[in-house]
Structures are given as structure tokens and as C-alpha cells.
Amino acid sequence: MVVRFLRRHKYAILYGTGLAVLLFLLKWLEWRFIIFDHAFEIYSGLIAVLFTGLGIWLATRLARPKVVTITLPPIEPAKTPDPGAIAKLGLSTRELEVLQLMAEGLSNQEIAARLFLSLNTIKTHSSRIFEKLDVRRRTQAVEMARRLKLIADPAAHPKA
Numbered sequence: 001m002v003v004r005f006l007r008r009h010k011y012a013i014l015y016g017t018g019l020a021v022l023l024f025l026l027k028w029l030e031w032r033f034i035i036f037d038h039a040f041e042i043y044s045g046l047i048a049v050l051f052t053g054l055g056i057w058l059a060t061r062l063a064r065p066k067v068v069t070i071t072l073p074p075i076e077p078a079k080t081p082d083p084g085a086i087a088k089l090g091l092s093t094r095e096l097e098v099l100q101l102m103a104e105g106l107s108n109q110e111i112a113a114r115l116f117l118s119l120n121t122i123k124t125h126s127s128r129i130f131e132k133l134d135v136r137r138r139t140q141a142v143e144m145a146r147r148l149k150l151i152a153d154p155a156a157h158p159k160a
Contacts, residue, residue, distance in 0.1 A: 072147075075146045078146070078152055078153055079152065079153060082148070085148045085150055089132050089148075090132060091129070095125050097115060098111055098115070098126060098129065099129055099141065099151055100151045101114060101115075102126070102138050102142055103151050108122045108126065126138070126141075129141055133145065
């Protein structure tokens with residue numbers, strides 16, 4: 001059946017195939033003339049695309065946040081607070097008591113109950129401690145106090 005179709009339409013198929021090849025050849029020649037006539041624009045466009053891609057890649061590499069890990073030496077627990085460091089920072093006795101209780105892990109409410117003070121007073125002492133130690137959080141304040149040996153090691157004072 002296919003063979004009969006090919007025999008019957010042999011000239012039409014050959015004519016169509018010839019036209020397709022001729023059309024392909026003309027389009028290929030047209031592209032060649034366009035490329036020759038506009039070679040400078042094509043090459044400069046390719047270079048622009050290359051440098052644009054390179055710029056995007058470089059920007060993503062340079063814009064990445066840099067992660068810096070700082071390893072601090074281990075803290076040696078102090079048996080007694082260092083009076084020189086306490087005087088240098090200007091910490092009051094009450095602020096030292098609050099800082100010591102912070103180091104024991106007590107909340108502001110628990111510290112207020114233990115020292116028989118109001119919650120607002122404890123918050124005021126905490127904010128002054130943070131300011132004097134130049135920290136923002138309780139954990140940072142406790143770590144800084146241990147490094148500066150402002151508070152005694154909780155193991156040195158067993159709870160009664």
C-alpha cells in the first residue's frame with residue numbers, strides 16, 4: 001500500500017523534497033550573509049553575554065556571607081571573684097548578687113523572690129549589668145562574667 005502510494009506520487013514527492021532542500025540552501029546562504037554583514041555586532045553581543053554571566057557569577061560569590069568561627073579558650077572557674085575586675089567595671093554588690101543568680105540559671109521572677117526585690121528592680125539591675133559588660137543577653141553576661149572572674153564558680157558554693 002505504501003509502495004503503491006510512493007509510485008503514484010513519485011514526482012510530487014521528488015518535487016517537494018527538492019523545494020525543501022532549495023529552501024534550506026537559501027536560508028543557509030541568507031544566514032551566512034547576515035553573519036558576514038553583521039559579524040561585529042554578533043561577536044560583541046556574544047562577548048557582552050559572556051561578561052554578563054561572569055559578572056553575575058562573581059557577584060554571587062562575593063555577596064555570600066562570610067562565616068567566621070571564633071574558638072575561645074576554656075574558662076577556668078574562679079574560686080572567688082576578682083575584686084580588681086569588679087571595681088574596674090563598677091559593679092555594685094547587688095548587681096553581683098543578681099549576676100551570680102543569673103549564672104545559677106534562675107529567672108528574673110526567681111531572682112526577685114530570692115532577694116526580696118520587685119521584678120522591675122531585677123530588670124533594672126540586669127540592664128545595668130548588660131550595659132557594664134557590653135552584652136545583650138543573659139547567657140552572654142554570664143559567660144563574660146566567668147571570663148572576667150566576676151562571679152565564683154557555682155561548684156565552689158554547694159547549695160544548702
